[in-house]
Amino acid sequence: MVCATDNLLHLLVERIPTNDMSPIEICVVLTSSMVSITEQKYEIGHLKQLLDGNKIIYTEIDCSLEENRDTRNRYFEASGIRANYPQVFLQNAGGTQIKYIGSFKEIQELNEMNDVPSEILKADKISTLNSVFAGTVTSIVLT
Known part of the structure; x- marks a missing residue:
């Protein structure tokens, strides 16, 4: 997990290697440390565990x-x-294209779809957590 403010996010994006084969996407999670709703606190914590x-x-x-x-x-x-909160997004490395993926519930459902047999996924064109996040950054090295 990488916590970032807007300035740090831009710094991280500059260090992401890209190639012409597949565009790199960055997963962004909106949270709030001041949230007072118990369900949102629970979902923020569990979403981070699920992604980790x-x-x-x-x-x-x-x-x-x-x-x-x-x-x-x-x-x-x-x-x-x-x-x-939480809200999950994918964005391109330049930050010009942002796609809303969902809340904790949608991410949890995508995760559960990882266990469905591939024949069913293909036949019904069902997305999984693995397929949605397949183009995301897998490691960031700060030098």
């Missing part, structure tokens, strides 16, 4: 911090959902 357990590297943006306001609003615009 599946070795999905993500950038966590704490939306309660004033310095993350502009970044937070950009992601809220992409999802159409404000102040409901």
Whole structure:
């Protein structure tokens, strides 16, 4: 897991190696350290465990911090959902294309689909956690 403010996120993106074969996507998770709703606290913690357990590297943006306001609003615009955490996104390395993936519940469902036989997944065109996050950054080395 990588926690980042907007400035650090840009620094990390600059260090991601890219090639013409497949564009690199970055997983971004919106959270809030000031959330008071018990269910959201639970979902934030379990989402991070789920992503960590599946070795999905993500950038966590704490939306309660004033310095993350502009970044937070950009992601809220992409999802159409404000102040409901966690929210998971994929974005291109340049940050120009942001795609809302879902909340904890959607990510949990994608994870459960990893156990469905591949024949069923292909026949019904069902997405899995592995397929959705297949193009994400797998490691970041800061030098």
